Amino acid sequence: MKNSGVVLLIALTFFASSVVAEAAGRFYAGINTGNSGVSNFCEDATGDCSDTDRGWTLYGGNQITGRFGLEVAYTRLGKLTQVISFQNTRKTEIDGFGVSAVGTLPVLEEVEFFGKLGLFLAHIAISGAGVFLDGDSVEVTYGLGAKLNLTKPVHIRLEWDRFPNVGNPNKTGEEDIDFLSAGVGIRF
Numbered sequence: 409m410k411n412s413g414v415v416l417l418i419a420l421t422f423f424a425s426s427v428v429a430e431a432a433g434r435f436y437a438g439i440n441t442g443n444s445g446v447s448n449f450c451e452d453a454t455g456d457c458s459d460t461d462r463g464w465t466l467y468g469g470n471q472i473t474g475r476f477g478l479e480v481a482y483t484r485l486g487k488l489t490q491v492i493s494f495q496n497t498r499k500t501e502i503d504g505f506g507v508s509a510v511g512t513l514p515v516l517e518e519v520e521f522f523g524k525l526g527l528f529l530a531h532i533a534i535s536g537a538g539v540f541l542d543g544d545s546v547e548v549t550y551g552l553g554a555k556l557n558l559t560k561p562v563h564i565r566l567e568w569d570r571f572p573n574v575g576n577p578n579k580t581g582e583e584d585i586d587f588l589s590a591g592v593g594i595r596f
Contacts, residue, residue: 434470434477434595435595435596436468436469436471436563436595436596437468437469437593437594437596438468438563438565438592438593439464439465439467440465440467440567440590440591441462441463441464441589442462442464442588442591443461444463444486444502444585444587445459445586445587445588446488446500446583446584447459447583447585456489457489457491458488458490459488459490460488461487463484463486463587463589464483465591466481466482466483467479467481467482468480468481469510471512474512475513476509476510476511477509477512478507478510479506479508479510479524479526480506480508481506481508482503482505482506483504483505484502484503485504485571485585486502487499488500488501488502495537496536498537499534501533502532502574502583503530503531504528504531505528506529506549507527508525508526509524509525510522510524511524517557518556518557519554519556519557520554520555520557521552521555522552522553522555523551524549524550524552525548525550526548526550527546527547527549528547528571529546530544530545530547530571530574532545532574532583541580542580543575543576543578543579544576545575545576547571547572547573547574549570550570551568551569553566553567554567555593562593563592563595565591565593566589567588568588569589570584570586571584571585
């Protein structure tokens with residue numbers, strides 16, 4: 409009985425190490441930074457208005473097959489400012505968590521194109537003139553990008569993401585947001 413336990417332990421060790429070796433290089437993480445832009449944000453502005461800001465995203469994923477993966481991300485889309493009247497400046501901050509299916513099209517060994525489709529749990533906070541509004545929404549998100557593999561573990565990534573109808577229509581209103589970003593990632 410004792411020998412069968414040792415044999416089972418050795419077999420499980422070999423099985424686990426082969427699973428880990430097979431998964432090596434499939435997991436990845438990275439950070440992107442870029443510009444977010446909100447369509448129609450400045451329509452009601454009577455003064456200065458900024459409908460773009462710097463944003464960033466921290467992402468991680470698993471490339472399940474050569475062409476399909478899953479990715480999670482935290483994205484901060486920045487703070488936008490809109491002057492509505494003499495003493496009424498509206499500041500809007502947008503961030504959220506996302507999960508996406510990622511389809512990959514390898515072009516060369518070093519270059520891949522990808523498309524993403526997923527859900528974004530958005531939080532939008534609006535402040536100004538003594539008023540604070542916030543709201544959450546779950547929206548479909550999508551994007552396109554390209555990845556350049558510099559070395560086996562290190563890559564750079566350029567992507568465009570679209571976050572439509574972010575916000576609560578009854579509390580904060582809804583905004584369509586585009587986010588163009590670039591960054592660096594690593595496979596492990």
